[in-house]
Amino acid sequence: MSGEITHTGIIKKLSEKGIIVGIINESACASCHAQGSCTAADMKDKEVEIHHFEGNYSVGQQVTVIGKTSQGFKALLWGYLMPFILLLTVLIITTSLNISEGIGGLLALAILVPYYFILFLFRNRMKKTFEFEIKPLQ
Amino acid sequence: MEYILIIISAVFVHNIVLSQFLGICPFLGVSKRISTAVGMTGAVTFVLVLATIVTYLIQKNILDPFNIGYLQTISFILVIASLVQLVEIILKKVSPSLYQALGVFLPLITTNCAILGVAILTIQKDFNLMESVVFAIANALGFGLALVLFAGLREHLELIEIPKGLKGTPIALIVAGILAMAFMGFSGLV
Amino acid sequence: MNQMNNFTKGFFKENPIFVLLLGMCPTLGVTSSAINGLGMGLATTFVLVMANIVVSMVKNIIPEKVRIPSFIVIIAAFVTVVELLMQAYLPALFKSLGLFIPLIVVNCIVLGRAEAFASKNDVLSSAVDGASMGLGFSLALTMLGTIREFLGSGMMFGIKIFPEDYGMLLFVLAPGAFIALGYLIALINRIRKV
Amino acid sequence: MTIVYTIVSLSAIGTLAAVILYFVAQKFKVYEDPRIDDVEKALPGANCGGCGFAGCRAFAESCVKASDLSDLFCPVGGNDCMTGVADILGMEAVVQTPKVAVVRCNGGCDQRPKTNQFDGASSCAVAASLYSGETGCQYGCLSHGDCVTACDFDAIHMNPETGLPEVIDDKCVACGACVDACPKNLIELRKKAPKDRKIYVSCRNEDKGGVAKKSCSVACIGCSKCFKVCPFDAITMANNLAYIDADKCKLCRKCVVECPTNAIVELNFPPRKPKTDLPPKPAAKTVEKAAAPKESATDSQTENNETK
Amino acid sequence: MVLTLFAVTLISATVLGFVHSLTKDAIEASKLKAQNEAIKSILPEFDSLGESWKAAPTEGGDSLTFFPAYDASKNLVGVAVKTYSKNGFSGLIELMVGFKPDGEISGYQVLEHKETPGLGSKAQAWFSNETKPKQNIIGKNPETTDMHVSKDGGQVDAITASTITSRAFLEAVRRAYDTYKNNLPAAEEEPAVSSEPESEGGES
Amino acid sequence: MSKLLTISPSPHVHTSESVNKIMYRVILALVPALVWSVFMFGLDAVRVTLLAVVACMGFEYLIQRFMMKEEPKITDGSAALTGILLAFNVPASIPSWIIIIGALVAVGVGKLSFGGLGNNPFNPALVGRVFLLISFPVQMTSWPVGIHAQTDAVTTATPLAILKEGVKAGQPIADLMHKLPSSIDLLYGNIAGSMGEISAALLILGFAYMLWKQVITWHIPVFVLGTIFMFQGGLFLLNPYKFIEPVFHLLTGGAMLGAIYMATDMVTSPMTHKGQFVYALGIGVITVLIRNFGAYPEGISFAILIMNGFTPLINVYLKPKRFGGKN
Amino acid sequence: MLKTFKIGGVHPAENKFSADKAIEKLALPKSVFIPVAQHIGAPAQALVKKGDQVKVGQIIAQAGGFVSANIHSSVSGTVKKVDLATDASGYPKQGIFIDVEGDEWEDTIITDDKLIEKFDTDSKTIIDKINAAGIVGLGGATFPTHVKLMPPPGSKAEMLIINGVECEPYLTADHRLMLEKGQEILVGTRILMAALGVNKAYIGIENNKKDAIGRLKELTASESSIEIVPLKVKYPQGGEKQLIKAVTGREVPSGALPIAVGAVVSNVGTAFAVYEAVQKNKPLIERVVTVTGKSVSKPSNFMVRVGTPVNELIDAAGGLPEDTGKVISGGPMMGKAIASLDVPVTKGTSGILIMPDQDAKRKTSQNCIRCGRCVTVCPMGLEPFLLMTVSERQIWDRAESDCIMDCIECGSCSFTCPADRPLLDYIRLGKGKVGQIIRSRKK
Ligand SMILES: Cc1cc2nc3c(=O)[nH]c(=O)nc-3n(C[C@H](O)[C@H](O)[C@H](O)COP(=O)(O)O)c2cc1C
Ligand SMILES: Cc1cc2nc3c(=O)[nH]c(=O)nc-3n(C[C@H](O)[C@H](O)[C@H](O)COP(=O)(O)O)c2cc1C
Ligand SMILES: Cc1cc2nc3c(=O)[nH]c(=O)nc-3n(C[C@H](O)[C@H](O)[C@H](O)COP(=O)(O)O)c2cc1C
Ligand SMILES: Cc1cc2nc3c(=O)[nH]c(=O)nc-3n(C[C@H](O)[C@H](O)[C@H](O)CO)c2cc1C
Ligand code: SF4
Ligand code: SF4
């Protein structure tokens, strides 16, 4: 599979820090008529900040946002898989230590707090990892 | 061993999508991209496990002791609806770039239906906490298996000429039906 | 007249299942017989109508911003009411609908969300809207239930049409649900086009 | 007692959950401009992409976000639709002249003898990538119907007799899909004139007169007669080929009479009064460019008068 | 804001509590009714039900519940036994089987099962079909009739294409009979009110 | 020049292979097994086969003509082949109306709903067969006794059913062995079963013919049968009391028919040999799992259908090795 | 085991009717049309105008850029006009019309047949001579040879491979050339080796030309630097990537040129042309063309002046058969069907193939049955059925990511498809489109 994922977006804001691109929704929900009445719909406005780019862009311009699939899996790892693994580990440990279910469960949930805190500390590193490219739409 | 049985049962024999009929909307609606389907499986696993733990704790520590089991539906849906969103908020606050990246790669679909369904099933099956978690994981995997298989099939369908009236959802349902039929072969395995 | 339009749209033009493709889980899950489909549909309709009425009644009291949470609470409450009532007075139906009764919540949140947004509607039109969506849903469920029951066991609403030996079991099982709905939607699409 | 538990626990869970939900609703303000829905409803819903966007909804979003509508136009809905959109958004609609696709090749089977026969994949694009075509005219229609396949609106059909595509004016929404599909660049979106009347040079042959004439009897031979006769300067000559500017053309039909090869086509005009010494050409065997002859019960009579 | 939300949940909670207390009895009653109807349908005419009691089967496992029925003159006319098998095609099958005092089966009712519709689900009708003596178990005594499917050397024909269900069904019947036989003398044991199993059952 | 020269893109030559030839060769390869089943089951076999073929072709014609409004293409032989394979997969005693429903499902649902030949992701004959198996379990599992058998019984059990019954009832394999037919019987087909699956030897003969004519390559059948052999062999070594020796599984049920004629359906199997290996591995493993642990005595139909579902994925991930490519 | 390439390949009927027909010189035509674009790259610029007198070998069009080649007059006579005319490409192209008068050669050209073995080994001198002589690859792609001989900085040629494979059915031009001009080809090979600065050359020849293999082996018996490599008969062995793989086992990476693995491939005809250019000062004005076909009465190999109309060749081979359905410039696998017999022979014309009616028409195509045969035979390891579908549906990014640009247009896929799908038709189209997209992206 091509190692890239592309989305069409519209430039929303330009600032010294970077360009903010709003991603036009392309999932199946985008063309669905019932979107307005569906909680499941993938219709949150997604925004991406772009820090490195070449050329000139203006607000309202349509661009292609390009990311690597591997980035996606990395994001998945940090966003969902790591906390999941942590949860599971704590649960396994508490169960094997014969700690009661209630406490074990609470502990498992509690582990997420430090996890997210650490994630918070690393947010600048993350920023570098999750860089996207943009290209003007031909 | 028990865990393995739970997993086989939930993934193959009583597949959440193909035989339990939960999470059909995202199954039908989401993504032709196989990598997205894989990604969604990861996200669903976490959310499902999280929700299962929380609802389990509520059931065992609040509803059961006070004998107010009938509040299951309302409390579960509230907890699930808020929990799912909470995860997103936290992610967004904690690491905006990570959140953005996820947004680019995954359709952030919260399948309340499947989550609520699994939470209730867990309670009905009278699992303990660990079994519940395994059950949740297995269901997420089952969901993922169906989703990935389907993404592949859909890619095949993309490239062929489906008769007019059957294009889109109908053919997707028929494919799901044949898949479900094939999966019936697993019946009796557990 | 307007209300009439409002009411009929759910049956055909904006049928939640055939056209909008919403709430597929119960559609597939409970339609092994016509009665089950109808029961589920009516339960959903009840919740939807009641919730819509209540929401639009309290719309001026509840601030816009907490509308969604309140809406969820209200719907969930009505679902629980239905659950309890069914358990008490329709135990058999309750048993066969099983898991899908609590799932009405999800479904109604989906079906009713437009209502939560369109705060402009008065009680009557909200109720009509709810009824329209709900009955459209019921119609679809009953249709599918009838087809599956007929093909699967040779019965319609529990009445034997042809001997059971000639039933195609598959249609009362999971795969049959998908396949029957697939062809039903195709058929409806075809009719709608003309 | 149960009722107390009920109230206490439910209120606790409920309030907590609701507060979270409330915050979520704040943070992720599902920032759906309700006008998007309205605009979308006003659009035809063909999801054809003729506007340049992924679908009608994407177009609606752009309309709502745009500061003015000058670059946005839905070819399917046309001006009426855009006025509706403008009303919803409280903006000026930019009225665009309606257009219609026109196929600029007139060389049917009878006018353009075959010099070879093509036996590859039935696709204009494939044929064009292989060679210049089945006839001597390298500019003419290849007749494999890529344009027909491209049209989402069933507005263009192959005439089996001439082997040329014909546009049904009433169905064509000027989305331009066929224009892009034609490897010979034969299709042009031209301004719609009253009653669907049109006059255009139905030829793209840039060969010198003799060569052109040899390969196709109705080719434009670049003789400039029409150019000279046009009172409105609507005709330009380039590369041995005349072109009529639809903006300048006043549909006076002088050029049509002048053209020695009948390369200029007039459509949907009332029949010419037969001028005494100019009998209409024998049966309209050459140009059969009809606007939906079968279906359009419009009053505009389909007439093809090639008069010398 | 929070207050409004609190109010909404409070009101909902109150309403729910109210509805619950209203329906609680009805739910109980309907459950009881279902049980009593089941008992009624499988035992000969009786006047009153005695205290139910529980007993574990000899081979271990969850205990069975016994409902003795008496006629006007307090003579035992039969005992309904709530029994089960976990070896159904889709797991648990729950039955209520009625025995006359001599051990003859007076009737049975399938309470709970997840067998395949159209296959295993035929059990209710199959084993009570009076016109097919080879598959009918009503009026037979497990003492004299081998309650195994004929394939396994028994005397009862299995449901067509559903041997598994049939085996499980007969296993439950045997379990009921064996436990019944072993526990009849202990009829005087402390009566315990049975708690209903959680009603569950998704379609599919 | 009076005659027009033909112009077409290169290449200008073509093999003499055609779809029709491929299909008719497969049909030819199936003829010995068909003859055997007529010998075993008499006119019933003829009735079922004819009916299935006629119904498949008829439905294909009607649907293409009147519903899809296109030129019917029943002469390409694929519908006939689907019919034969469907017939091969049912008991010879099946009522006629059931086989007609099966043909409708196979052709209508399994094939034409996807646009016809070449487009269907699932094997049409198996879609029809599994549909029937689930819908009419009674009729689909009542195996007629061969017309030459010296018994009064009308129906009998297939070796796999006997095995499954025995194992479910907890009997050790050794006790079951003498109830089961010998390997020789299995090989030439003196057993109960679906019409076309009984004679392993004749099916292999057809396989040899197809290999000779290069209709298929050896990969899928050999991998499928190999996997069954290895996996069952492993189980057998692990616990010979519970699991039977592997050759039995190769020769019984639809293993041969499935591996040689149905798993190889090119429309629904992966393109590359790598992919075919994974596909065949999946079929073998699932078959053994279902046969040993599932509710059904026979699992190859399900296994093939399930792996058909995986085929698009396999095709995406196991691309051919590109010339000059990295991997 | 004979060497060959590993993946894919087909074996169409060989039909080499003219294999034992010695090369004949074709009579001079009455007039010629010499297109100015006979090679890959920029067209040459015409140097003559109407009315000019030209001699054989006189330069009449100057290379129009680095990747371009000079064009020389193949006849002597008067320039009639410089104008458009349809050539084998099927489109009208610029070219020079010359009316033939006598046969007067440029003085510098040595016209006798005597073998000259000695040559100046200076690379630059050789390349300049080749460049001046307008030599392009005669194997079909007509890539200017002097460009090939100047590897881009950073890459170094290690070996020369002479392509004597001639894997196309029917064609025998290279075969005859190797038999009759073996010594010249070897000298040409040595010249090319000197130009490249390599000391190893392989000549790859398919095993259906045993006589040519024998002849060249005999001539190189004492020479270790030139090795004759017999190859298994398999189309498209002549494709340079396949040939390199077969001869050396090296695989040219996707998207790269042969030089990436240190190889330079030239056709035997090119080697002969190089010999003539360097040793005899004779520019590329004539070449061997096979005229053949099932119903051609005299299948032949002709030495033909560039610009000669095709119908003169056909006449010399016994005239156009009654049942002619298609005339192909080149071989049946890669050649181009031509619409008119007036098109001229150019530097790249290796054969004229006349196909009878019954072979000319394709069978109607059916749905793809996904049999995978096209995948199996594709020598580049592609999935033709997929590439065709995505091209037909214009999913260009998918086509690109599935390596459509690697296709060498060998036609094995279309040849083998049992459903008669026009695979290559669409793949070629897709290749063009994707190529455009890639180029526009680079800009
Ligand atoms: C989807 C499916 C559902 C089935 N349901 C049951 C069932 O509920 N009860 C049962 O005994 N067998 C059921 N079976 C059949 C068993 O798998 C098994 O074939 C049968 O019980 C034993 O065969 P016999 O009764 O024909 O000897 C089912 C099979 C399938 C495929
Ligand atoms: C832009 C370009 C640059 C090339 N440069 C070289 C080169 O440096 N060395 C070389 O051996 N061949 C070079 N080639 C020639 C190709 O490798 C190849 O020989 C030519 O495309 C014809 O190949 P064919 O006859 O196999 O189709 C180049 C080709 C192109 C298009
Ligand atoms: C499919 C295919 C087949 C080819 N067959 C031959 C062949 O048989 N003989 C040959 O000399 N060149 C053949 N070529 C051209 C070679 O790839 C290569 O361009 C040529 O040998 C380079 O030499 P040249 O530049 O001197 O022509 C073939 C190319 C392709 C793509
Ligand atoms: C080797 C081979 C095996 C085939 N196997 C089947 C089969 O199992 N079932 C079937 O319906 N058609 C089979 N066909 C026919 C055909 O491919 C099939 O009908 C297509 O799936 C229809 O699109 C087979 C064809 C070939 C060449
Ligand atoms: S005819 Fe051309 S411009 Fe008109 S609707 Fe069709 S594709 Fe669009
Ligand atoms: S107009 Fe263009 S696209 Fe249409 S058939 Fe003619 S050549 Fe093809």
Ligand code: SF4
């Ligand atoms: S050879 Fe033809 S039929 Fe076979 S896969 Fe390729 S395109 Fe399809």
Ligand code: SF4
């Ligand atoms: S033409 Fe291209 S795709 Fe086809 S076999 Fe040759 S290299 Fe492969």
Ligand code: FES
């Ligand atoms: S109803 Fe949509 S996912 Fe269940």
